[in-house]
Amino acid sequence: MTMPFTPEREDFAASVADFCRRECGAREQRDALTDNGRHQHNSWLYQKMADLGWVGAGLPSEFGGSDAGMVDVCLFLETTARGMAPISGFTTSTIVAGAYQRFGSPEQRKLVLGGVAGGEVAAIAMSEPEAGSDVGALSCRAERWGDHWVINGQKTWCSNAHIANSILLVARTSSDKDKHSGLTMFHVPADVDGLRIHGIDTMGGREVNDLYFTDCELPDDAVVGQVDGAWGQLMAGLNLERLVLAAVMLGTAQRAFDDTVAYISERRQFGRPVGSFQAIRHRIADLATEIECCRLLVYRVAELVDENPDRMLPKEASMAKLKVTETAKRVALEGMQMMGGYGYATEYDMERHVRGTLISTVYGGTSEIQRDIIGKTYGL
Known part of the structure; x- marks a missing residue:
């Protein structure tokens, strides 16, 4: 953790990271939970997180949530993505819950928000x-x-x-x-x-x-x-959607980076670790810097949302989605390149990182759409 989080948030992230290490930290565990990568969500694992109160982090306590804000939601998303926890249902559920929280009837909010906090998935x-x-x-x-x-x-x-x-x-x-x-x-x-x-x-x-x-x-x-x-209701939820997607890809980018560093630190060629060559070290330095920039951007936008949940942030939210997804794609592709043939082999997770990050620049509004939105905020 490199952000100045409160001790409570540090403890929360540490608990989530420890859970991911125990429950899905090994490749064999993830394969068993996902049918060798065919599925992106495991209901059993998700329910365990719901029982801990985590999947309702951003929901009101009256519906079973914990009244936490977007910083906490992003922290959960980044940590679980970094831990490769197969809980893709959380992303769409969080986005949908935001719409019901703003516009749903009391009965709809009780049904959907309560269900999401309890481990149900919404699309x-x-x-x-x-x-x-x-x-x-x-x-x-x-x-x-x-x-x-x-x-x-x-x-x-x-x-x-x-x-x-x-x-x-x-x-x-x-x-x-x-x-x-x-x-x-x-x-x-x-x-x-x-x-x-x-x-x-x-x-x-x-x-x-x-x-x-x-x-x-x-x-x-x-x-x-x-x-x-x-x-108008969709526009009101764009901050949430784009920030959620950015936080997921922040965790994925960090995991792809971690996996790359672990590999090049051990892989030896020409009598020394691959990572000791200047060309590789400089690549790692650039990627580490980009990821840290992404982290600062994601949590800054999350703070702005928490300060005023009703404020529209078209520029900032689109910047976060654009920057983080494009960076995650770059990290995964560079990781594959630095790992050589092993980066392409299904034996390693890098090829999964590549697949996951490639599509991230398409869903939730393509990178081209995000750039167009950002440009319009400058009157262009």
């Missing part, structure tokens, strides 16, 4: 085959019929839907000239009739899904927030 469905970065172009339709809504359409790239208890759906409820004004959020139980979840095979195993809605009926009280108000 969010926004992207569609023809609406990725341009979320406002989505066409999955929700129509009101009497006292209920009927959903028809497709969603794609929905992370963790296959392990979720509920899904926060963004659907079109009107077709105004302004494409952003006709969107609405819905609470969707994952086992509702009319919803089919189909996994998408990727380099990272089973994590994302296609969702098919066919005459899927939802009660009127399934609306989260205001009808036709989802765009």
